[in-house]
Amino acid sequence: xxxxxxxxxxxxxxxxxxxxxxxxxxxxxxxxxxxxxxxxxxxxxxxxxxx
Numbered sequence: 843x844x845x846x847x848x849x850x851x852x853x854x855x856x857x858x859x860x861x862x863x864x865x866x867x868x869x870x871x872x873x874x875x876x877x878x879x880x881x882x883x884x885x886x887x888x889x890x891x892x893x
Contacts, residue, residue: 848872850888 848871853863872890879888 852886852888 848868849865850868851863851865853861856862868890871893873893874890876891877888878890879886881887
């Protein structure tokens with residue numbers, strides 16, 4: 843989930859099957875419409891274009 847306060851919330855299931863989440867601040871102005879995410883080999887990569 844992407845917020846207007848320049849943060850991204852990532853929700854996931856841990857090894858015990860419990861839902862967890864983390865919120866990360868984005869330190870610059872981004873274009874939310876360009877958000878793309880990939881998950882490969884246990885790594886989540888989220889990309890945005892800067893405005």
